[in-house]
Amino acid sequence: MAKEKIVVNFRFRDKLNEVPGGKHHNYCYQCSACVAACPAARFSKEFNPRIILLKALLGMEEELTGEDSLIWLCTNCYSCYERCPQDVRPIEVIIALKNMAVQKQTAPANLVKLSENIGNTGVSVMVTSSVDRKRKELGLPDLKKIPIEELKKII
């Protein structure tokens, strides 16, 4: 039986290298220390940070940044960063892949919803009258004015 040919998509890896945190994927030597520490891998049959890094090394763009990508199951706990002996910072590679998925508009709608407020208002949660009321009831000072115009100039 002929061996299956392995094709590495270096063009995707080059793109990943340009995203903040993406470059460290090159250091991965597939030791699995991240897997042993990963809570998502413990509770999910599908999620495995070593496999994600392997796919990054092979440049499997669609699997990583397509609509069915498993990267969104990462719990953002930083255990892989803590464990990794190679300074891969696996979570930061996953975040770089998430940034790429957002660019491709394949990120979950929920992510877009949960993150859009900051760019529009400067805070992650909508300031509503119920927030003001709750603060008043607790005797807390009024919320300070958010410098949203200044923020918009830098992002």
Add this chain to the structure above:
Amino acid sequence: MPLKYPQMELAIRNTMPNLGVELVDIDDFTCCPDPIYFKARDKMKWLTIAARNLAVAEETGLDLITMCSGCISTLKEAQYLLAEDSALMDEVNKRLKKINREYKGKVEVKHAVVMIRDDLGMDTVKKSVKRSLEGINVGIHYGCHMLKPSQIMQVDDADYPSILDDFVAAIGATPIEHFEKLLCCGKGCMDDELPLEMTEAILSSIEESGADCMGLICPTCFSSFDLGQLMISRKKGKSFTIPVIYIFQLLGLAQGLTAEEVGLHTHRVKVDNVLDKIKKGG
């Protein structure tokens, strides 16, 4: 935190003066921003906003303390990334120049509980206690972001942390060991099932330990466990009644403040068992 969990802000404002700390609210801050969703959307913008907040804090000449694990995670990582990569620092400062600001990398940023341990000492906490919480067993949940990555956070040993245990002991309560003390609450995982399974594992672990309540430091974890108990009961049919208490609310109770003065009346899971036990003197 001032928007979603104002009761925690109240606890900080009412307990810190008893430790001799004067809090100064800084103008012109925005959200840090959060280290999960906004960072996943655009890390460069996330870093730029964080650097702007750091620059604003730097201009005051004061140390910056946060009361949230997410905020400290963002601000410390931003500081770390900008310190390790001068090209990144230049790029961010080019952006900040548009608003006449500059991040110089000088401001000291700490989580409130770290500031207490390192600058005041746990003895200061002990001395502020008017009503010891002796006999109250607290199942601590450390949460991820205040500790990891330890290379950046520099708070404690991420595998054998003691900072919250020491804090709880300083107010007279007993930190209770439990199996899932260091498990992530799962909140950052974008799935319908996994976060609930993780939260349930931790709650079961606390329940088995016989703790009177859960003590934690992170507002995002708080929502996983407080509101989360209702969600687990609705979706998985397993019901828990474990009071979830922010560590500074516990401090407030020990300093003689009422439950209302630390905002405990706003919690979904009632904390009456803990209050009754305190009233009876443990």
